[in-house]
Structures are given as C-alpha cells and as structure tokens.
Amino acid sequence: MSESATPTFPKHLLDFRDWSRPQVESLLETAQMMQEVLSRPVKKVPALTGFTVATVFFEPSTRTRLSFELAARRMSADVVSFASATSSTTKGETYKDTLRTLDQMGIDAYILRVDAAGVCHQAFGWLQKPIINAGDGWRAHPTQALLDAFTLREKLGSLEGKKIAIVGDILHSRVARSNAELLPMLGASVVACGPATLLPGHLIGASLTTNLKEALSEADAVMVLRLQKERMDKGLLPSLPEYIAGYQVTEERLRWAKPQAPLLHPGPMNRDVELEGSLADTPRSLVERQVANGQAVRMAVLYHLLVGKKS
Amino acid sequence: MTFKSKLLNHEEVRRALTRIAHEVIEKNKGSEGLCFVGIHTRGISLARRLADLVEKFEGKRVPMGILDITLYRDDLTEIGLQPKVRETRIPFDLNGKAVVLVDDVLYTGRTARAALDALIDLGRPSRIYLAVLVDRGHRELPIRADFVGKNLPTARSEVVKVKTQEDDGEDAVELWEMEGA
Amino acid sequence: MKGEILIKNAKLVDGRGEHGQADLLIGEGHILSLAGGDAPTVLDAAGRVLSPGFFDPHAHLREPGQEVKEDLKSGLTAAARGGYTDVVSMPNTSPVVDSPEVVRALKEKAARIGQARLHPAAALTQGQEGKVLSEARLLREAGAVMLTDDGRTNEDAGVLAQGLQYAASWGLLVSVHAEDAGLRRGGVMHEGEVSFRLGLPGNTGFAEAARIARDLEIVRYVVQGPGALSLEPGRSLLHVQHLSTRRGLELLRQAKQAGLPVSTEVGPHHLTLTDTHLESLNPIYKVAPPLRTQADVEALLKGLLDGTIDCIGTDHAPHTQDEKELDMLRAPFGIPNIEVCWPLLYTELVLKRGFPLPTLLERFTDGPRRLLGFPPIHLREGAEASLVLWSPADERPVEPHTFASKAKYSPWAGWVLRGWPALTLVEGRVVYAQTVQV
Helix, strand or coil: CCCEECCCCCCCECCCCCCCHHHHHHHHHHHHHHHHHHCCCCCCCCCCCCCEEEEEECCCCHHHHHHHHHHHHHCCCEEEEEECCCCHHHHCCCHHHHHHHHHCCCCCEEEEEECCCCHHHHHHHHHCCCEEEEEECCCECHHHHHHHHHHHHHHHCCCCCCEEEEECCCCCCHHHHHHHHHHHHCCCEEEEECCHHHCCCCCCCEEEECCHHHHHCCCCEEEECCCCCHHHHCCCCCCHHHHHHHHCECCCHHHHCCCCCCEECCCCCCECCCECHHHHHCCCECHHHHHHHHHHHHHHHHHHHHCCCCC | CEEEEEEECHHHHHHHHHHHHHHHHHHHCCCCCEEEEEECCHHHHHHHHHHHHHHHHHCCCCCEEEECCHHHCCCCCCCCEECCCCCCECCCCCCCCEEEEEEEEECCCHHHHHHHHHHHHHCCCCEEEEEEEEECCCCCCCCCCCEEEEECCCCCCEEEEEECHHHHCCCEEEEEECCCC | CECCEEEEEEEEEECCEEEEEEEEEEECCEEEECECCECCEEEECCCCEEEECEEEEEECCCCCCCCCCCCHHHHHHHHHHCCEEEEEECCCCCCCCCCHHHHHHHHHHHHHHCCCEEEEEECCEHHHCCCCECCHHHHHHHCCCEEECCCCCCCCHHHHHHHHHHHHHCCCEEEECCCCHHHHCCCCEECCHHHHHHCCCEECHHHHHHHHHHHHHHHHHHHHCCCCCCCCCCCCCEEECCCCCHHHHHHHHHHHHCCCCEEEEECHHHHHCCHHHHHHCCHHHCCCCCCCCHHHHHHHHHHHHHCCCCEECCCECCCCHHHHCCCCCCCCCCECCCCCHHHHHHHHHHHHHCCCHHHHHHHHCHHHHHHCCCCCCCCCCCCECCEEEEECCCCEECCHHHCCCCCCCCCCCCCEECCEEEEEEECCEEEEECCCCC
16 A cells, blocks of 8 residues: 555534644645546445445535535435425424434535534534535635646646635635635635725635735735626615726736636636626636546545544 | 665566566567557656567567556545555556556555556456566565566565666666564 | 411521611511511521522523423523512513513413513514504503614614604613624624634624624614603613623713713623633534634723623523524524522622622622612512522522523533522512521
C-alpha cells in the first residue's frame, strides 16, 4: 500500500469550522485523485460498495443534487433521493421527523440542502451520522467552496497571496460565506463586493467594499454570484438596471483585475445581469471546469467521510 | 524496519524475468493475443520488461497497459488515509485478449483480487494470468500465480521489498524485519 | 406565642439588607415573631436564607389556548419552585386576555391551583391589534395589574400615546416590547459578527434603542404636553420589558435622570448568555429580543446595580420541545427560565461576580412590587408571610427533566448552580417544599 497517513477527518462537512488546513489540503489532493478516475473509460470504482447515501433536498437544486448523486454512484454507493420543493414543515412534518423517518431505511450518510442556516448541524445532532451540507440557507455551501478552491488552484497554482474578488449579493450568499472561510485558509485574501444593502456588516475571512473597482483591482480571480431577483421585492435593490449599472462584471471592468484573471460563477447564471453574458463563453471563464471539478470534489468528500465508517 | 538479507540480486532478477517470459510464451503458444498489464508501481516496470523480453524472443511487440487498483481495494478501512490514485491506461482493446497481470509480490492476494475487478471493469479478456516476481505465501484469498519468479517462505513480521532499476536505481529483492515484531 | 410554622435558625436577607439570624414564627398568613414561639410544624433552616417571595412582572403562562406549551398549573407550580410567590402573566394568549371576564376566570383558576399567585396583565389594545384601546377600568377592577401588547410591538405611536394616557388615568402601568419592527427586519438573532458569520438574519440592537427613544418622547408628550397627566410620584407610566442593549439602557438612564416616569426590567438570559451561544445553531437560544454581546451584558449588570433597571422579569416563555427543535428560522422565540432564575443569578452574579445580594433580592422583590403598586414585603413582625427559603450552599446542576414547567429543556442545562429554593410560602401556606423536615 502506498497511502500515507494524513489527519483524521471530521465526521461531517457542515462548514469549515471543524476543518484544518491539512485536512482541506488532503481532501483537495484526493479530489485530484478522483479526477484520474473520472478520466478513465469506466468512471466507476467500488470504494463505497455497500454504502447507502441519501440526498435530501428541501430546496430545489437540480445541478448540485445531480453532481452529488453521480459522485456517490461513481464510488458505487447506493443513492436514494428525497426532494421536496416545499419545505416539509409546511406539510406539518418537521425536518427532524422527516430525517428520523428516512433514517429507518438504513442510510449511511446524508447530503442535505435546506433553506435555514443550521439545520445540518441539528441533523448531525439528531442522527449522529455523516452529514454533508449541500447548502443551508445563507450559511454555508462547503462543497461549492471546495470546488471553487480546486478550480482556482488548477488555474492559478498555489493560492498563497492571491487576491480573490467575490461580487454580488454577499449578505444572502452561502457561497460567499463558505469561500470566505475556506480561501483564506489556503492563503488567499478575499474581497467581497456588492451594493451596501447586500453586504453584511462584517464577514470573517473577507474584507468588504461597495466599490467594484477597488474589489477588482489587481484581483487574481473574480467570482461572480447569482443575483436572486427576489431581492428587488424585499426593497434591498431599487431595480435591475440599477444593479447592472453599479455591479455587473463586464469585460471593461475586468480590466481592473490582473490580465486574464479567471472568472468563476457558482451557477445558474443570469446572463447579462450579474455578468456580461458573452464573458461566460470566453476562455477566462472557468464555469464549466467548476462543474466538472464539482464531481471530483464531492467524490473526495464522500471518500473521506465514509470509507472505513462501516462497522 | 531493519534490513535482514538480500534475496535476489540484479542477475537473479534478470534470470527470473527471462524464465517467466519464456513460460508465458510457452503457455500462450506464442505472442498472439497476448498483452501485459502492470499493477502500480513496480508491477509496471516488471510488465514493461516482460513485454520487451517477449518482443526479443518472438520478434513482435505485444501491447502493455498499466492499472491502478487503489479504490478497488477491500481494505480501504482506515479513515484518514490519503488515497494515492494513479493512472490507469490500457491503450488497447482488452476484449478477447490473454492478459498477463504483473505485480512484484504476491502476499495475501488482495491486490490481485482488486486488480481482477479493475480489469474486468474495463473489458472481457479471453483469459487472465497472474505473474509475480516473488510469492511470499500467507494467502488470504483463493488466488494463485501462474508465473512466479521465486517462491520465498516468509514470516508475517517480515517485509519483502522489490526494487527495480526504473523505480529504485537497482534490481533487487530484499528481506526486512518490521520494528517491534 | 403560638403560630402555625416555626422556621428556626434562618438567616434573614431582604431588599434592604441582611438582618442576622432569627426564629420566624408564622401564623395567619403573617410573620408573627422573629423571636420564636410554638408551632406544630418546626423547620430547622440552619445554613439557609429566608427572603421575601419573588415577584415576576413578566411571564408567559400560555393559558388560555396554548396549554400544550404551559398552563396555569404547570406555570405557577414552576414559579413556586423557583421561589416566586407572585407572577404577572402576559396576555398574548389565544384568545388574547383583553376582557374582564377572562382576567377574572384566570384569577379564580389560579387561586384554586394554590401555587404562586397570579396577577394577569391584560392587552393594551383589543385583540392586541394596536387599534382600539381595551377596557382599562373594567380590567383593573377584574384584577389586571398591567396593560401590554407584549408579543407584538406598538407600531402606532398615536395609539400608544392614547393608551398611556388612558391607562394612567386608571392607575395602570403600560409595558412595551420595545423593538422597531422595521429595523429588526425579521432577525432571528442579534445582528453582529456572529450572525453575519452564521448567515442568519440579524436583529440589530438599535431596533430596541430606536423604539425606546421613540417611546420616551411619547412619555414626554404624555407627561409634559398639553393636558398632561398628574401622576402619583414615584410611579412608572411606561415599563420597557426585557431590556437587552447597552444603548437602550443609556437612553433609559438619561430619561430617569430627567425625571421621566419610566421603568425597565431585564431577563436572566440577557444577563448570562450572549450571541456567541448561537454558534451552536441551536434554537433553544432563540429569544426576542435576542441574546446580545458581552458588552451589553456588562452594561445591563451596571444598570441592574445602579437601579436604572428596576427589576428582574423572567420573560419565562415556554414552547414545546418539538417547536424548539424546528430550525433557526422557524422555531419560536422564547426561553423558559422561571425555575432557575434565582439560583442562576445568585450563582452567576452574586457568587461569581460579587454583585451585592441585597440589591439582587431587591430586584426580585421590592423592585417589581413597587412598579406595580404592591407594598413591599420586609422581614419583620407583621409582614405578609409570602416568603422563600433558599440554600446558598446547595449546589446542583440544572436538570430540565425535573422541571414542573412543561418546557423540559433549558439553555442552562448542566450549569451547576447554588441558591436553590427549598421552601416557598404564600401567605403562610407552604406551596413548595424541596424536602420536608418536621
């Protein structure tokens, strides 16, 4: 065997509070290994044979769920999926009841997407089984941050000393929050930028600015967030043209960043809203790499949380 | 680990591989439909040498592939182990081929078992042989090698190290003792 | 002299100070003597402290309509176990307590239960809808001691001004949940570093301060404007419930210094917990107003010491375990605490931080009684025998499963506390006895 000893891993991936840099580095290295598997003609290995993984999505999300399910299947896990467009609580059943019910079906790990921050933490308390947070409210989306970090490293090499700008609705973004936790752990500095009403008062791991030029200036990479159109209804934004005028990432504005600084977007994109539509199709866009890498990263997460957990 | 003795030297390794190459040709009745697949890491160097020897004896190049079996192992049990997944590259069609799987040491048989699974995922060979430089005994699965460079009875506390010119700068088989055993 | 209960060797402490050791003879609902006497029941209280019974100006007992969370029996029993002899119940029930009939029914039922005494607060506006004033005079006659739309915020300043004028004319205190509904923006925890990191909607402390500032101007208008009322000196007109912020405290301190008839209370959770507890993402810590920062806690402690804060109001707010196991967005606000309030604050404030014991007792007894126009109970002959005997040395952890309250969970579960009540007397009658020593 040629495995080398690495740090033991937390029992869950809820956010990065319980993860150290060596653990994250090791996980990203495993993701690299999974890329090799994905490059093979048969993209499947038996590492998780006998495991049953449940994707439990209380918020609609086709791509994240698909990515997780494929990742689990490529590792030979059995996958069951529970999706409820409306939260189960509106039907009178609580998250706890739903999860406890599912848990009677012999599930080894849960991939959970919910609209409220903290449910994944609660779920771990209720079930005491590996929980992977696939997005909880505004709080965290750790596999998205991992795939962003993986994609950035693929392009930029080490993130040490690199400036990453995140542009958009920072206040309500679990992607921004998870990246602000993760990227500084890997040596990067994060600048989060958006309209004053969509910026939190404070964000650990990131400096905040309403000034797009300041954010993009000398940035090594630019991450653009999806603008949720319901923000307009809540009175947080005057209008779409107002947002576009101030914060749309355009080819011209990207000149403030380093030459050929790559562009990331967690998807799904609103073309010509948060970014100039044609930019997504230029070589500097890493959007498709992000999707491809997402699978490898999720395989790595499943590997580290599950392999060896079966008694 | 402490070094105990050198079991095979450069010349003995060369002779063993030569003998295996001859046996393979004999068993397969020539090199028709034959291919070698080396298991990471030293199995690859050994497979390449066997392919070279077969070419030398038969005057015809046989295809060669490499196989990573990391995620096929049934002993991926230690959480916290960093898997080292390496390239699997079989640049030819396995269907109907006589495949010689090549590894350095045959011990519990678990690597060979995983290799069989990995190989079968990729195609349907007409038959699969197993060639190893050293068979050290202590099988845990009903697996045997078709071609063996040298049978070496060992204790479980001992470690057999195969070195190759390509990977280690010399050809040798060494016996080591585990600490505290 | 003959009495009913003799409590020997009790150390006497009340809101005025410590009064040494005495043998208290109790009979006919009163303290007959501090010098012993004969009684069929004799208790040796050596090592324990006897104090006036606690008075809670703010508890949610959930009856009528929400008995699944709490009812009069469980709530008043829990109160008695917590050393409380008197509890003001909030009217945000289902239906809202806004009629004399309901007030009377609650009082009668509580009297039959015979635990801590109930003093219902009634709604300031009918249905707590913030539109039409409720019947202050009839409500007072039925036994209501306070008017409040607690549970809701008084968004219409005009209605609040009228409510203050009208309630005051019938001698009733008005208490307010002082948070600006717009500014708190649906927050489920204190807005700050922690909420931003946790990705939870924040409720800024300035929502409280802004509302207090507005309400103070309304009070100013009522007492200084045209047709101003003349109030009984020393009585409060507007009571700010569950104060939680440093800034809110500063505003109230200034207002009091300027002679405005205002008062306020603080809850045990706002003195012992901060927003960092929400790091656990456990809705057990979800409360309105939210747990604030350590700086706020320090300021509130100063305010409690200097008297800017008149009293401790528990804001005991039980919900079912299932409700509190919803997620942070959906779980209801509220922390049950009436059974642990005294040992918690005795341990955390007096023992750990040197807060003066008589002052803390004053805030549990004289403070709230004065606020609502009840005469103080001081430990001397002739005083009403509504008392609590508690044990400064009795150390044990908070064990929610032993609570009398229906809410058998607690953010302080496992905290090791001292000062647990051992005996609670209401008008000379034992309503709670931890261990009966005859």
